[in-house]
Amino acid sequence: MYVRLEKLRQSFKGELDAILITRPENQRYLSGFRGGEGALLITQEKALVLTDFRYYDQVAEEAPDFELVKVEDRDSQALKRCLKELEVKALGFESTHLPFAQYQEWKKATRGTKWIPTRDMVENLRLIKDDQELAKMKKAIAIADTACDYIRGFIEPGMPETQVAWELEVHMRTHGAEGVAFSTIVAAGPNGAKPHAVPEDRQIKEGEPIVMDMGARLDGYHSDLTRTVCLGEPHARLQExxxxxxxxxxxxxxxxxxxxxxxxxxxxxxxxxxxxxxGKQFGHGLGHGVxxxxxxxxxxxxxxREPLKPGMLCTIEPGIYLTDWGGxxxxxxxxxxxxxxxxxSRARKELRTR
Structure with missing residues (x-):
């Protein structure tokens, strides 16, 4: 955590007296605190966590290098006291995360401090994964891979999409995941034409495409995996x-x-x-970081247009989607x-389930 903090401090040195971190993922990345309620206040010398009674013990366990500021009245008043004590005149904040109403309340309570919007200062640090992060990611990826390979032998004609989605989630949770990375997608036949379809009670049929998008969450890190499979002999167009x-x-x-x-x-x-x-049926980007x-x-x-660098993780997920047919x-x-x-990702890529 110390290295991450120092990199952040170097990025705002000479421009800001402090930065306020409100995005939960960024709080966890910098401090280890998983609560997500509250904020980090970081200067060149100090690292504070402002949060309420529910998280006092959690901060002590998860963010031992940070000083706990107990919010016992309004969070705006706790922040006001901290900024005055630390003599913060220029405060950076995460402009793409802090809600406008919260920003207005805090700014009003801290007159005398200039609020300066920042963008992606911590996210830019998170672009390149360190060895510890990669180890966690590889475990989360393996959990999803195993679930995907397992489900090939589970699916039968007539099963509803919802049953298959639930079985995937159960398998991931019972094989090491602390939770799912997102709502699992199982979309068969025409439903597969919707890239972010919601599983329905529609029964799966032989010969049609079944798009399955799943991911496991492990120690806060997420995997993301999609496979398209078919029960029995695929129709000629599907194979093409x-x-x-x-x-x-x-x-x-x-x-x-x-x-x-x-x-x-x-x-x-x-x-x-x-x-x-x-070309017109591939309407989204090829991938994203995770x-x-x-x-x-x-x-x-x-x-x-940004150059890609060693240590970056990305999904590569091309697709074709045809309305009333599938994807x-x-x-x-x-x-x-x-x-x-x-x-x-190591999950099998054969179109036929078996």
Whole structure:
């Protein structure tokens, strides 16, 4: 945690007297505190956690390097006292997270302090994962991989999507996950045309695409995995589209290199789908970063111009979606290395379940 704090301090030295951290993932990254209620106040010399009675013991256990500021009345008054004591004149805050009403209340209570909006100061530190983070991510990825491979032998024709989604979640929770990373998606047939479909009671049929998007959460870190499968013999069109999507994914995974932009990596996969005539049916970016948040930087998409660096984790998830027919998406998590990418997701990719 000390190294992370020092990097943050260097990023605002000479510009801010302190920075206020309110995003829960950023609080955990910097301090270890998992409560999410309250705020971190960081100066060049001090690191404080402001929170209420519910979290006093938790802060002591999880953030021993931080000083606890007990909020016993209004949080705005506790913050006012801290800023006065620390002589903070220029305070940075997380402009993309702090709610406007909260900002107004705190700013009013701390007249004499200039509130300066910041953007992605901690998120930029989180872009490159350290060895400890990678170890946690690999465990979370393995849990989802195992659940996905297990479900292939579980699904039967006539099962509702909701049953399959629940079985995936149970398997992850009973095999090491502290929870699921997000609401599990199981979308069969026409439902698969919705990239973020919600599982329904619709019964799964043979021969149709079944899109399954799942993830495990372990020690705060999230995995994200999608596979598309089929019960029995796939229809000819399904096999054709599946092969196109798989080819697109492999093109990106084999061609991605550090130094490329997210836009350039996206183009590797998109070119395959466009050439096959389905460009308009691939309407989202190729991927996103993943870690303490399911969706974080860096982004792989048509507007992503930042260079990719070793140590970054991204999903690579091309897809094709056809209204009233269904969809195909295949998603891996990859680690950017000094030479290319290492594919961390190991779940099987055969279209047929068995």
């Amino acid at each position: 589209i599946y092969d196109i999507v798989l080819q697109a994914q492999l093109a990106a995974e084999e061609g991605a290199k550090p130094g490329m932009t997210g836009q350039e990596v996206d183009a590797l996969a998109r070119a395959v789908i466009v050439e096959a005539g389905y 870690g303490l948040a399911v969706h974080e930087g860096p982004k792989l998409g048509c507007q992503s 195909v998406r295949i998603e891996d998590i990859v680690l950017f290395t000094s030479e290319g990418v290492e594919v961390l």
